[in-house]
Amino acid sequence: NAGVTQTPKFQVLKTGQSMTLQCAQDMNHNSMYWYRQDPGMGLRLIYYSASEGTTDKGEVPNGYNVSRLNKREFSLRLESAAPSQTSVYFCASSDYDRDGGYTFGSGTRLTVV
Amino acid sequence: GENVEQHPSTLSVQEGDSAVIKCTYSDSASNYFPWYKQELGKGPQLIIDIRSNVGEKKDQRIAVTLNKTAKHFSLHITETQPEDSAVYFCAAKLSGGGADGLTFGKGTHLIIQP
Numbered sequence: 001n002a003g004v005t006q007t008p009k010f011q012v013l014k015t016g017q018s019m020t021l022q023c024a025q026d027m028n029h030n031s032m033y034w035y036r037q038d039p040g041m042g043l044r045l046i047y048y049s050a051s052e053g054t055t056d057k058g059e060v061p062n063g064y065n066v067s068r069l070n071k072r073e074f075s076l077r078l079e080s081a082a083p084s085q086t087s088v089y090f091c092a093s094s095d096y097d098r099d100g101g102y103t104f105g106s107g108t109r110l111t112v113v
Numbered sequence: 114g115e116n117v118e119q120h121p122s123t124l125s126v127q128e129g130d131s132a133v134i135k136c137t138y139s140d141s142a143s144n145y146f147p148w149y150k151q152e153l154g155k156g157p158q159l160i161i162d163i164r165s166n167v168g169e170k171k172d173q174r175i176a177v178t179l180n181k182t183a184k185h186f187s188l189h190i191t192e193t194q195p196e197d198s199a200v201y202f203c204a205a206k207l208s209g210g211g212a213d214g215l216t217f218g219k220g221t222h223l224i225i226q227p
Contacts, residue, residue, distance in 0.1 A: 101147040
């Protein structure tokens with residue numbers, strides 16, 4: 001029962017480099033989310049995908065792109081990393097049709113130098 | 114949209130005492146209120162939730178109360194133990210709010226003093 005799996009767990013990037021954060025869930029959930037967590041800011045929604053084939057912007061989408069590859073997988077891409085994107089990134093999934101809670105992954109700690 | 118305020122930001126209690134974390138929400142159409150616990154280095158984990166047709170829900174040492182009139186809900190932890198030390202997040206979801214309908218509070222760092 002893996003739940004939500006995120007890779008990598010840690011990453012250091014230089015300013016201007018690109019990378020993709022991977023997320024996969026095995027609970028057959030329709031909806032998937034990407035959040036960033038910064039000290040004192042709580043959890044801020046970057047992008048979400050209500051169902052396979054759809055994606056929408058959240059509160060802080062600038063500098064990011066996403067792909068809902070299939071029902072299981074939802075990736076987050078940083079095209080040109082900036083120090084302001086240093087954060088902990090969490091992927092989550094839910095079956096929102098039934099007003100269910102979110103299941104979170106264990107996070108990716110990203111540092112941009 | 115929905116706005117969730119959470120207090121306090123930090124709470125320190127003696128082991129064995131009770132802890133209470135409070136949240137208020139702005140939209141009376143919200144109908145689902147989960148609480149998450151985040152331990153150091155881990156992702157948030159759902160610990161208890163309540164729906165708007167219920168006033169209180171208990172699960173062993175944890176309880177959540179909801180006051181729809183005042184638009185606030187609270188997490189109560191009794192007989193606190195060292196393993197309760199963590200960051201706790203409340204959230205509220207608008208009825209029919211769609212996939213992005215869950216709004217989080219900014220979190221409470223609960224510290225259990227031995």
